[in-house]
Amino acid sequence: MIHAWLDGELDAAEAARVEQLVETDPEWGAVAAEARGLVAASSRIVGALDVVPDGVIPAGSKAGHATAKTSRFSVRPWMRMAAGLALVAGTAYAARTRFADIGELPVAKSAPSSVLADSPAVAGTVAAPETPAPAPARPAPARSATVGVAGTIAAGTGAQDRQREATPPAPARAQARPDASAPVDQLASAVAEITRSEDSLRKAMVASRAVDDSSRAERLRRLQNSELRLSEVVVTGVAEPPRDSTLARAQPRRAAAEPTREAAANSAGTAALRPRIVIDREGNALGGLFNASALEGCWRTRTTAAVDSVLVNPRVVAMHRDTLLVAFIPLSEGRRAVLFPETIRVVRRGADELRGLANDRDGNPVAFTATRITCP
Amino acid sequence: MDQAERLFRTYHETLVRYLTRRLGDRDWAEEVAQETFVRALRQETIVNERSWVFAVAHNLVRDGARRDARHRRHLELLASEQREAAEPSAEEVMEQTLERAQVAALARRALNSLGERDRQALLLKEEGLDYGEIASVLQIERSSVGTTLSRARRRLAETYEALEAERRGGSSAAS
Numbered sequence: 001m002i003h004a005w006l007d008g009e010l011d012a013a014e015a016a017r018v019e020q021l022v023e024t025d026p027e028w029g030a031v032a033a034e035a036r037g038l039v040a041a042s043s044r045i046v047g048a049l050d051v052v053p054d055g056v057i058p059a060g061s062k063a064g065h066a067t068a069k070t071s072r073f074s075v076r077p078w079m080r081m082a083a084g085l086a087l088v089a090g091t092a093y094a095a096r097t098r099f100a101d102i103g104e105l106p107v108a109k110s111a112p113s114s115v116l117a118d119s120p121a122v123a124g125t126v127a128a129p130e131t132p133a134p135a136p137a138r139p140a141p142a143r144s145a146t147v148g149v150a151g152t153i154a155a156g157t158g159a160q161d162r163q164r165e166a167t168p169p170a171p172a173r174a175q176a177r178p179d180a181s182a183p184v185d186q187l188a189s190a191v192a193e194i195t196r197s198e199d200s201l202r203k204a205m206v207a208s209r210a211v212d213d214s215s216r217a218e219r220l221r222r223l224q225n226s227e228l229r230l231s232e233v234v235v236t237g238v239a240e241p242p243r244d245s246t247l248a249r250a251q252p253r254r255a256a257a258e259p260t261r262e263a264a265a266n267s268a269g270t271a272a273l274r275p276r277i278v279i280d281r282e283g284n285a286l287g288g289l290f291n292a293s294a295l296e297g298c299w300r301t302r303t304t305a306a307v308d309s310v311l312v313n314p315r316v317v318a319m320h321r322d323t324l325l326v327a328f329i330p331l332s333e334g335r336r337a338v339l340f341p342e343t344i345r346v347v348r349r350g351a352d353e354l355r356g357l358a359n360d361r362d363g364n365p366v367a368f369t370a371t372r373i374t375c376p
Numbered sequence: 377m378d379q380a381e382r383l384f385r386t387y388h389e390t391l392v393r394y395l396t397r398r399l400g401d402r403d404w405a406e407e408v409a410q411e412t413f414v415r416a417l418r419q420e421t422i423v424n425e426r427s428w429v430f431a432v433a434h435n436l437v438r439d440g441a442r443r444d445a446r447h448r449r450h451l452e453l454l455a456s457e458q459r460e461a462a463e464p465s466a467e468e469v470m471e472q473t474l475e476r477a478q479v480a481a482l483a484r485r486a487l488n489s490l491g492e493r494d495r496q497a498l499l500l501k502e503e504g505l506d507y508g509e510i511a512s513v514l515q516i517e518r519s520s521v522g523t524t525l526s527r528a529r530r531r532l533a534e535t536y537e538a539l540e541a542e543r544r545g546g547s548s549a550a551s
Contacts, residue, residue: 001522002526003522003525003526003529004507004522007501007506007507007522007525009506009507009521009522035526035529037533038526038529038530038533039529041529041532041533041536042498042502042528042529042532042533043502045483045486045487045532045533045536046397046483046487046498046499046502046532047502048479048480048482048483049396049397049400049480049483049484049487050393050396050397050480
């Protein structure tokens with residue numbers, strides 16, 4: 001009755017009667033107040049549903065994108081990798097067939113180095129400098145093993161890969177990597193979540209195979225290729241090399257003082273992310289693209305914790321749904337790098353501003369804001 | 377403006393919102409809404425437009441779910457693929473704050489905890505349908521709509537509160 005009255009569904013006489021009761025009888029008044037609260041609460045809760053569906057998989061705006069995306073078929077890392085591998089295999093097969101009688105296999109000479117270098121599984125800095133380069137046909141497993149996290153999120157962008165090619169890896173990276181702890185744990189956690197999602201995706205793929213018309217089969221083929229992309233492993237970028245000799249000298253001291261934190265920070269790296277399709281356990285389709293290189297630069301931070309004001313190059317550790325996990329790298333020498341090894345949840349990102357939560361040394365959450373500045 | 381266009385302009389937004397809330401998927405909602413308006417084109421006379429539109433959408437969802445649950449998953453994947461093909465904006469991705477996403481997830485769980493009829497009644501009411509229209513869409517007695525809504529609102533609010541308390545407890549325990 002009260003709900004019907006609040007919803008305006010009673011006729012005039014009934015409504016007047018209820019109104020009078022509500023005004024005069026405290027019991028009716030209390031019931032009406034509670035019902036008003038329930039109406040408001042349910043409206044608010046239902047309204048909250050409008051947040052997710054159109055935001056999880058972003059719409060096709062092109063604003064603010066630094067990623068150079070030429071075509072679907074030219075930039076996708078998995079396609080380059082597949083093309084590279086196919087080319088190598090084809091060349092090897094042809095060479096084996098053609099040159100078998102003269103006992104020479106010119107595969108090493110004729111392998112398309114540019115294609116291989118462009119492949120995300122071969123290019124980049126993850127392959128440790130001191131580690132012998134893996135055979136071209138088996139690049140991905142070598143990467144997984146190096147990073148120590150199996151089956152991470154997605155493949156890197158071609159632009160980022162090229163950028164990483166141009167950046168020589170710091171020697172400290174490979175040394176520190178095996179001691180990775182906190183950020184890698186975070187990453188591993190995110191990876192576990194994504195891996196579970198992959199399982200759901202595979203099940204969805206199997207279910208979808210029942211669809212038998214040709215156009216659907218074609219779409220399905222592309223979806224299955226998308227699945228391949230999920231299983232690629234590209235975690236790159238580890239620690240930035242010191243910006244100057246002073247910082248280079250400071251690096252070993254800090255590593256000695258805080259070996260675990262240093263190692264963790266060095267191993268945090270960048271999980272370069274590509275568009276992906278993930279079905280979560282509730283059956284929701286998730287996807288997204290994050291251009292990690294857009295974060296590079298210097299940022300002035302404001303937090304309630306004691307921390308250096310200038311940090312550099314937030315590194316994307318992982319992205320799960322709309323939570324971006326990043327680790328900052330401090331710039332100045334005499335800093336207390338409270339945020340340095342910590343994983344920061346960025347809950348809002350603008351072009352020149354990040355807002356989020358970090359943890360201080362005691363593990364307490366600390367709100368922070370970072371604003372992009374010109375690097376000193 | 378012809379009849380179909382007027383119907384579309386009047387009800388498309390609210391229908392898609394209702395369906396999105398109900399299905400949890402914008403693409404699927406758009407698809408059902410389109411099919412609803414296609415059927416409206418074929419319909420010669422519609423007595424109560426709003427309840428007709430929502431009833432057709434309601435039945436399309438119900439029949440579709442019965443016919444082939446896998447089709448929905450497939451459409452979701454295709455929709456994802458389609459959106460992926462377009463260049464998304466990192467700005468848009470990050471506009472979704474963690475807090476809002478968590479609230480939305482809780483809301484979805486709370487809503488899913490309701491019985492089907494309660495959930496539909498609540499969603500239809502949120503789109504402004506009156507008790508008669510809700511009764512028409514759900515094919516129930518008008519007199520039971522108030523009770524249904526009352527029960528749905530209470531359960532939704534209580535479940536949401538419980539989930540929220542659980543989340544807070546979990547996060548404080550984690551920190």
